[in-house]
Amino acid sequence: LPSMPQIFHGRESELSDILQLFTQGAPRIAILGAGGMGKTSLARAVLHHPDIIHKYGECRIFVACDVASTMPELGALISNYLGLKPGKNPTQQIIHHFESRPPILLILDNLETVWESTVSRKEIEEFLALLTDNQHLALIITMRGAERPAQVRWTRPFLKPLSPLAYDAARKTFIDIAGVDHDINDMDKILHLTDNMPLAIDLMAHLVNSEECATVLSRWDTEKTSLVSDGYDRRSNLDISIALSISSPRVASVSGTKDLLCLLSMLPDGISDLELRKSSFPIHNILECKATLLRTSLAYISSQRRLKVLVPVQEHMQRHHPAQLLIVEPLFQYYRELLELYQKHNGTMLAEIIPQITLNFANIQSLVSFKLQQ
Numbered sequence: 001l002p003s004m005p006q007i008f009h010g011r012e013s014e015l016s017d018i019l020q021l022f023t024q025g026a027p028r029i030a031i032l033g034a035g036g037m038g039k040t041s042l043a044r045a046v047l048h049h050p051d052i053i054h055k056y057g058e059c060r061i062f063v064a065c066d067v068a069s070t071m072p073e074l075g076a077l078i079s080n081y082l083g084l085k086p087g088k089n090p091t092q093q094i095i096h097h098f099e100s101r102p103p104i105l106l107i108l109d110n111l112e113t114v115w116e117s118t119v120s121r122k123e124i125e126e127f128l129a130l131l132t133d134n135q136h137l138a139l140i141i142t143m144r145g146a147e148r149p150a151q152v153r154w155t156r157p158f159l160k161p162l163s164p165l166a167y168d169a170a171r172k173t174f175i176d177i178a179g180v181d182h183d184i185n186d187m188d189k190i191l192h193l194t195d196n197m198p199l200a201i202d203l204m205a206h207l208v209n210s211e212e213c214a215t216v217l218s219r220w221d222t223e224k225t226s227l228v229s230d231g232y233d234r235r236s237n238l239d240i241s242i243a244l245s246i247s248s249p250r251v252a253s254v255s256g257t258k259d260l261l262c263l264l265s266m267l268p269d270g271i272s273d274l275e276l277r278k279s280s281f282p283i284h285n286i287l288e289c290k291a292t293l294l295r296t297s298l299a300y301i302s303s304q305r306r307l308k309v310l311v312p313v314q315e316h317m318q319r320h321h322p323a324q325l326l327i328v329e330p331l332f333q334y335y336r337e338l339l340e341l342y343q344k345h346n347g348t349m350l351a352e353i354i355p356q357i358t359l360n361f362a363n364i365q366s367l368v369s370f371k372l373q374q
Contacts, residue, residue, distance in 0.1 A: 001047060001048075001060060001062050002044050002047070002062055002064075003044070003048075004044060004045065004047075004048035005041040005044050005045055007173055007176045007177065007202075008041060008045055009165065009168075009169040009170075009172040009173050009176075010165035010166055010168075010169025010170070010172075010173070010198075011038060011041070011042050011045065011162075011165075011169075014031075014042055014159060014162065015042065015045055015046065015049070017157075017159060018031075018042075018046050018140075018159065019046070019049060019051055019052075021155050021159075022051070022052070022055065022138065024155060025135070026103065026134075026135060026136055026137055026138040026139075027138055027139075027155035028132050028138075028139045028152055028153065028154050028155050029138075029139070029140045029141075029154070029155060029159060030140075030141050030142075030143060030148045030149075030154055030158070030159065031043055031140065031141070031142045031143070031159060031162070032142075032143055032144075032145060032146050032147070032148070032159070032160075032161040032162070032297070033144070033145075033146075033161040033162030033163070033297055034144065034145075034161075034162075034197070034245065034297035034298065034300075034310070035144050035199070035234065035241040035242060035244060035245045035297075036197050036198060036199030036200060036234075036238065036241045036242075036312075037161075037162040037163070037164070037197060037198060037199070037297075038162060038165075038198035038199075039109075039142040039143075039144075039162060040109050040110070040142055040235075041198070042142075042162070043062070043107050043109060043140055043142050044062075046107075046140065047060055047062055047105070047107060052105065055103070055105075056103060056104060056105045056138075059101065059102055059103060059104040059105065060104075060105045060107075061081060061082070061104065061105065061106050061107065062107045062109065063077060063078055063081050063106070063107065063108050063109065064109050064110060065077065065108050065109060065110050065111050065113055065114055066109070066110040066113045066234070067113075068113065068114045069113060069114055069117070069120075070114065070117075070119075070120050071091070071114070071120050071123035071124055071127060072090070073114070074114050074124070074127070075090035075091050075094065075127075076090055078090070078094050079093060079094060082094065082097055084097060091127055091130070094131075095130050095131065095134070098131070098134050098136075098137050099134055101136075102136070103136045103137075103138070104136065104137050104138070105137075105138045105140070106131070106137060106138070106139050106140070107139075107140045107141075107142075108139070108140070108141045108142070109141075109142045110142060110143070110144075111124075111141045111142065111143050111149075112143040112144045112145060112248070115143065115149055116248050116249045116250060117249050118249060118253070121149075124149065125149045125150050125151040125152070126151060128141075128149055128151060128152050129151040129152060132152050132153070139152075144244075144245055144248070144296065144297060145161075145248075145250070145295055145296045145297050146161045146294060146295050146296075146297050147295050161297055163300075164195055164196035164197055164198075164310065165196040165197075165198060165201070166196070167191070167196065169196075170191050170194070170196040170201055171187070171191065173198065173201050173202070173205070174187060174190070174191060174201055174204075174205045174208075176205075177201075177202065177205035177206055177208075177209060178205040178206070178208040178209045179209070182208065182212075182213045183213060183214075186213035186214055186217060187213060189213075189217055190204050190208065190213060190216060190217065192311070193220060193311055193312075193315075194311070194312065195310040195311040195312060197310055197312055199235070199238060199241060200228065200238055200312045203228035203231075203236070203238055204216065204228055207227065207228060224315040224316070224318070224319050225238050225239050225242070225312055225315045225316045225319065226239060226319065238312060238316070239316055239320070242312065242313055242316045243316075243320075245296055245297070245298055246258065246261070246298065246317075246321070248296055250292060250295060250296050251292060251293075251296055251298070253292075254285070254288055254289055254292045255285070256283040256284070256285055256286065256288075256289045257289040257292045257293060258321065259283055259289075259323075259324075259327050260281075260283060260286060260289040260290065260293065261293060261298055261299070261309065261313075261317060261321075262317055262321055262322065262323035262324070262327060263281070263323050263327050263328065263331070264293075264299060264307065264308065264309045264314075264317075265309060265313065265314040265315075265316075265317035265318050265321075265323065266314075266318065266323055266328065266363075266366050266367065266370060267308075267331075267362075267363045267366065268314070268362040268363065268366060269306065269308075269359060269360050269361065269362045269363045270302055270304075270306030270307050270308030270309075270363075271306060271307050271308075271331075271363070272305065272306050272307070272359075273287075273290075273305075273307075275331070275334065275360075276290070276307070278334060279330045279331045279333075279334045280330045280334075281327065281330050281331070282326060282327065282330070283327075290307055293307070293309075294307075298313060304359070306359070323370075325374060328367060328370060328371075331363075331367065332367045332368075332370075332371060335360060335363070335364050335367060338353065338356055338357060338360075339357070339364070341353055342354070342357060
């Protein structure tokens with residue numbers, strides 16, 4: 001089994017919610033959220049919680065699914081974890097194995113790697129349905145995005161997709177890794193760059209552990225997310241983690257989604273549905289693209305009901321997938337017309353115009369800077 005996470009802040013509420021679901025018998029739980037949001041850490045915390053150990057003892061199985069890309073590969077992987085001999089039908093072997101065992105907890109981590117593909121999705125969902133026919137088997141999956149696989153009666157209430165950590169939890173996480181001997185303003189600047197994404201905090205804090213905060217901030221100005229992308233997998237390389245989400249079949253299957261993400265990466269203030277419709281973007285299915293970004297957790301809806309992306313995703317996109325002028329121009333023109341209206345009607349209509357400008361102030365600065373560089 002993987003170890004208990006040694007640094008675990010800000011997910012106490014989610015952990016409590018999951019443990020509560022276990023009082024209902026053998027729950028079926030999906031831990032969802034963006035890449036790098038701490039889904040695996042939460043699953044590991046559940047795995048090693050005293051209540052779970054007391055209930056399941058040695059009958060706790062944790063399978064890292066990120067090396068599988070098809071149902072046969074997943075079946076072989078789980079069979080290997082269970083110590084089953086290779087057979088013609090590993091799926092049935094697995095089902096029969098669990099049926100003959102006492103209550104068991106099965107955690108399938110990073111299941112999206114095999115579920116994402118429409119080719120294998122139906123097989124995966126049928127397999128999950130067979131697994132959950134066993135009333136003594138508790139199932140937890142972790143998956144990128146905000147969608148749960150079909151054909152499973154997931155235990156209610158559903159666990160909400162994981163959000164970035166609260167500031168206090170982010171700060172505690174940073175200090176546990178990097179120590180307390182840092183200028184608090186510099187530390188806050190670094191946390192702002194992470195947008196409180198757990199993976200980004202972890203990688204930045206380890207970097208600060210070997211360099212000063214000021215040095216890291218200076219390097220970020222030129223290196224951006226590549227600064228914390230020296231590792232070789234999704235858990236140690238921020239760019240790889242983000243790129244996995246961007247290249248997912250769900251994103252690729254809806255044309256224009258990546259273009260919308262490129263645009264959002266230039267909008268620190270995010271964008272409203274009204275602005276999406278008014279700006280005449282050359283993306284004919286823009287609301288479908290928006291839905292895709294939300295389903296894959298590459299974007300989120302802010303408290304002001306605006307579509308936004310986290311800072312690490314913004315920086316990654318600007319560095320590796322910069323927006324094209326064709327995509328940016330309609331919104332630039334929309335903002336220009338808004339400012340011209342303000343200038344023309346100075347003293348009137350301000351109640352309507354000023355809030356729109358205020359909500360988009362950082363966006364306007366960003367697009368003006370972009371245009372000046374063209």
